[in-house]
Amino acid sequence: MGLLSYKDRTIKKLILLSFLIIGIPIASSAYAVEVIAHISVKDSTLSTSQLKRIYTMRQLRWSDNSTIKVFVLPSQHELHQRFSKERLQVFPYQLNRIWHKLTYSGLGVAPTIVKTPEALFNAIKSTPGAIGYIDTPSQDNNLDEGAVNVIKIEN
Amino acid sequence: MLSKLKTSAAIIQGAFLLVLLTLMSMPLYAQESTKPKENTVDLEASNNQEFFDTDNLQLHGFVALGVIDVNGSDFVNDDGSLSTELTEVGLNASWQLSSQFRLAGQVVYLDGGNRYEKGVRVDYALIDWSAIATENWQLNIYAGRSKNNHWLYSSTRTVPFARPSIILPQSVYFDGFRDIAVGHDGAGVKLSHSNDDYGNFDFNLTYGRSPISDEQAMNLLSEFATGNAKQEFDLQTSFYWQPAFSQWRFGLSLLDSDFTYQSAKPEKPDAFFDAEFSFQFYTLNALYEGEFWEFSGEVYQSRFKTTGFYFPQFHSDNIAQGYYFQTRYKITSDLTFLARYEDFYLNKEDKDGKKLEEESMGLIPAYFGYHKDTTLGLTYDFTSNLSLRLEYHWVHGAGRLTPVVVPNPRINDSEDWQLWAAQLMYWF
Numbered sequence: 109m110g111l112l113s114y115k116d117r118t119i120k121k122l123i124l125l126s127f128l129i130i131g132i133p134i135a136s137s138a139y140a141v142e143v144i145a146h147i148s149v150k151d152s153t154l155s156t157s158q159l160k161r162i163y164t165m166r167q168l169r170w171s172d173n174s175t176i177k178v179f180v181l182p183s184q185h186e187l188h189q190r191f192s193k194e195r196l197q198v199f200p201y202q203l204n205r206i207w208h209k210l211t212y213s214g215l216g217v218a219p220t221i222v223k224t225p226e227a228l229f230n231a232i233k234s235t236p237g238a239i240g241y242i243d244t245p246s247q248d249n250n251l252d253e254g255a256v257n258v259i260k261i262e263n
Numbered sequence: 264m265l266s267k268l269k270t271s272a273a274i275i276q277g278a279f280l281l282v283l284l285t286l287m288s289m290p291l292y293a294q295e296s297t298k299p300k301e302n303t304v305d306l307e308a309s310n311n312q313e314f315f316d317t318d319n320l321q322l323h324g325f326v327a328l329g330v331i332d333v334n335g336s337d338f339v340n341d342d343g344s345l346s347t348e349l350t351e352v353g354l355n356a357s358w359q360l361s362s363q364f365r366l367a368g369q370v371v372y373l374d375g376g377n378r379y380e381k382g383v384r385v386d387y388a389l390i391d392w393s394a395i396a397t398e399n400w401q402l403n404i405y406a407g408r409s410k411n412n413h414w415l416y417s418s419t420r421t422v423p424f425a426r427p428s429i430i431l432p433q434s435v436y437f438d439g440f441r442d443i444a445v446g447h448d449g450a451g452v453k454l455s456h457s458n459d460d461y462g463n464f465d466f467n468l469t470y471g472r473s474p475i476s477d478e479q480a481m482n483l484l485s486e487f488a489t490g491n492a493k494q495e496f497d498l499q500t501s502f503y504w505q506p507a508f509s510q511w512r513f514g515l516s517l518l519d520s521d522f523t524y525q526s527a528k529p530e531k532p533d534a535f536f537d538a539e540f541s542f543q544f545y546t547l548n549a550l551y552e553g554e555f556w557e558f559s560g561e562v563y564q565s566r567f568k569t570t571g572f573y574f575p576q577f578h579s580d581n582i583a584q585g586y587y588f589q590t591r592y593k594i595t596s597d598l599t600f601l602a603r604y605e606d607f608y609l610n611k612e613d614k615d616g617k618k619l620e621e622e623s624m625g626l627i628p629a630y631f632g633y634h635k636d637t638t639l640g641l642t643y644d645f646t647s648n649l650s651l652r653l654e655y656h657w658v659h660g661a662g663r664l665t666p667v668v669v670p671n672p673r674i675n676d677s678e679d680w681q682l683w684a685a686q687l688m689y690w691f
Contacts, residue, residue, distance in 0.1 A: 157459050158398070166457045168396045175362050182647035184596075201593075202552050208425040211323050213410040213418035214367040214387040215403075215453070217357055220321070221647075235318070 141191045144229070144256040146238040148174075153260040160196050162239060164206050165216055170237065178219035179231045179240040187225055191241045195261065232256050319359035325690035327351040327423035329652075331376075335680030336664055337671070339376035348376035349686055351423050353386065365391040371421060377665060378438035380478045386410070386421060387446060399458065405451040405469075411444060412453070412467050413501035413516040415548045415561055421445060424688040427559075427601060428640050428654055432587040433663035434607035435546070435561055439482050440667075447471030447497050462507040468500045475522075484524070485669035487534035495521040511551050518544040524572060538572035560588040564611075572668070583609045585634075601640035601654070608633040609662050616660075630678040631670045634662035648690050656682040 143159065145151070151171050154162070161167035162176055170176055181188040183200050192200045207218035222228045225242060232240040233255045244258075329349035333339045339346050355369035368388040374381045389407035396402075411417040419425035420436050430438075437444070449471015456464040472494045475483075480492035501516035522540040527533035546563040563586065569579045585607030592600045608614045609632050616632020640654030661675045 155459075157457075161398070161457050166401065166455060166463065167398055168393070168401070169398075171398075184644070184647045199552065199554055205425070208422065209419055211321075211357075212325070212353065212355065212369065212422040212425060213412065214355065214357070214369060214389055214391075215405075215410070215412060215418065216391075217321060217359070217365070 140244055141187065141195050141241050142244040143195065143239065143241050143259040143261055144232050145240075145259050146232055146234075146236050147255065147257055148236050149239070149257055149259075151259065152257065153262055155262050156195075156197065159261060160198060163192075163196055163203065163219070164198070165210060165218065174237050177235050177238045179228055179235075179238055180219045180221055181225065181228055182221055182223065187241070187243055195241065229256070321357045322355070323357075323691060324354040325352070325423060325688065327686050327688040329429065329684055329686030331429075331682065331684040333680065333682045335677035336658070336661060337377055337674040338664060338680070338682060339378060341377070341674055346376055348374050348378075348381075349429070349684060350374040351421070353422070355386075363393050365393070367391060373421075375438065377482075379441045379482075380476060384442070399456060401453075401455040403453045405453070406449075408446060408448050409451050409469065409471070410446045411469075411499065412451075413469070413499050413518070414546055415514065415550065415559060417444070423652075423686060424648075424650055424690055427589060427591065428603070428638060429652055429684045429686050430638075430654070430656060430682065432561075432589075432603065432605045433636065434585040434587070434605060434634055435563060437663055439663075439665040442479055443473045443475060443494060445473075447473050449497075458507070460507055462509065463503075463505040465503040466501075470496065470498050472497055480524075482665045483667050485534070485666050487669070488524070489527040489531055489533045490535065490537075491525045491527075493523050493525070495523055510553055511549065514546075514548045514550075516544075516546045516548075518542070535573065536571050536575050536577075539570045540572075541568040542566070555593045557591040558589070560586060562586040581609065582611045583607070584611045587636075597644045599642045599644075601638065601642070603636070603638040605634070605636040605638075607635070607662060616662075626672070627670055628661075628672050628678075630659075631661045631664075631672070631675075633660040635659040650688045651685070652688065653685045654683065658682065 143154070149170055158167065163178060163180075165178070168176055180203075183189075183204050189200050192198050192203055196203070210216035211218045220231070222231055228240045229242055232238045233252075239259070327350065328347075330345060330347055331339050331349045332345045334343055339348055351371065351373055353369055353371040355367065357365060357367040359365050366389070369386040370383060371386045372383050373379060385408060387408050387410050389405050389409050392404045392406075394402045394404055410421075414435060416426050416431060416436060420431055420441075423429070447469060449469060451467065451469035451471075454466045458464070475492045475494060480488060480490075484492065497518070497520040499516065499518045501514060503512060503514040505512040520542045522542065524535065524538040524540070526535055526537050528536070542565065544563065544565040546561050548561040549559065551558040563584070565583045567579075567581045567583065569577065569581075571577055585605070587603055587605035589601065589603040594600055608616075610616075610619065613619055613632055616629035619627055619632045620629040635658065637657045638654060640652065642650055642652045644650045658680050660678065661670065661672075661680075664670065664675050
């Protein structure tokens with residue numbers, strides 16, 4: 109009996125622990141970061157590695173060989189920080205370094221920085237091949253989410 | 264061989280002049296391209312489409328101003344007074360011609376006192392051909408004037424906010440050698456591979472040369488060298504590997520370069536004779552980027568062979584060695600602390616410089632044989648593109664002061680010298 113209750117407690121602890129690990133991050137941010145792309149982009153899913161390659165400028169084309177146009181918010185913007193840590197699993201300062209190196213040494217092109225989430229959404233909506241991110245459910249009711257493709261990110 | 268080199272140099276010079284002229288001729292309102300397209304901008308863009316699509320043009324730049332104070336050496340100025348010679352301004356453009364071809368150029372203005380020549384330079388002006396771009400492979404071929412991309416901070420050494428400190432480890436990123444080492448006129452290949460299992464691989468190969476101005480020649484050689492110094496060629500390669508899911512990155516680089524010196528004699532008085540210099544440089548580096556801590560370091564060895572110069576039969580073969588280790592810690596998301604130690608000696612057979620002093624019959628003190636620098640610094644980010652940086656260096660030895668070949672112990676009469684600097688940096 110004592111053994112059983114010990115097992116019960118262990119299982120309860122494990123369940124609690126799994127909630128702590130899985131449940132808390134979801135519960136702590138009411139808004140999740142979604143990856144969005146221009147309506148013309150055919151790729152509907154990307155792996156985390158692919159997304160990381162796109163944002164570190166190591167993959168420049170969509171699967172149909174069209175050019176990817178990457179958009180971001182300023183590095184200190186809260187949404188950008190969440191996107192890079194949660195979605196890309198890269199620290200924002202690491203992204204800055206890669207982009208600065210490309211931009212100021214002539215070796216490549218870095219993402220286009222826009223000032224607000226609304227401007228980011230509009231840029232994705234109007235630029236063929238564009239990729240970006242938004243908070244969902246959107247804090248801004250004026251955003252017409254059907255005007256962009258939401259990209260599913262698989263691990 | 265020499266005539267071949269001359270022809271390729273002429274082609275390269277022509278190519279980057281063309282790139283520069285094209286970039287310069289672009290109207291400034293093309294800055295609009297960095298803003299998101301809204302309806303009004305759409306209209307403007309379509310009006311401009313006949314000339315070029317503003318979507319494909321990016322303009323960026325930076326301005327950095329500061330103060331620097333050196334006590335005990337001529338690193339910045341000869342009289343040791345507080346100096347504002349810490350100005351760096353840059354403006355660049357990148358124009359996507361098609362999905363495969365891109366033009367890029369940057370012009371910089373620098374004022375660093377004795378560290379390097381004051382004035383405007385074409386930092387890079389190149390054409391970039393994206394020959395292969397798949398999900399896992401990228402092959403780029405560059406022609407024109409390109410930045411050195413082989414060492415840990417070589418491509419960002421001229422970009423104030425993108426390098427780790429105001430003054431970089433002088434043994435690798437020697438300011439006296441800046442204009443020669445910062446890039447080259449020639450061609451380069453960059454091959455990148457991204458693999459989900461093994462990580463990211465980058466391979467670079469470049470061939471070219473850098474022009475050497477009279478002032479640089481004087482800085483490097485001696486104020487009494489009135490002849491012509493020239494870089495014959497510069498061949499460099501590097502390889503970087505970042506294992507999958509790792510915070511680490513490892514790299515190695517190899518450099519081989521030849522220089523010649525043509526004495527001004529007998530037309531003009533010159534203290535020196537015709538010479539050939541051969542320079543080889545190898546580095547190993549590692550970088551760790553964690554959420555709060557960062558560690559980096561480079562270990563290196565160089566070989567410098569001299570034939571002639573002091574007298575026609577002179578010959579020397581010298582191996583220099585050094586390393587630096589650096590750590591950065593993010594105290595808060597806006598404030599970063601830096602600590603670094605650097606140790607370098609010009610001759611691995613003469614680490615304390617005693618042989619140097621003996622062989623020069625006391626003219627060059629032993630402390631010119633090494634350079635050891637302990638650095639502490641802070642960087643504060645006010646916004647995403649405005650930062651302030653402060654740092655202090657304690658330096659032991661005069662091995663990285665100009666002129667190099669014939670040092671000046673009259674001004675640099677101190678074995679220990681210190682430096683502090685503050686720089687405000689803005690970029691867009």
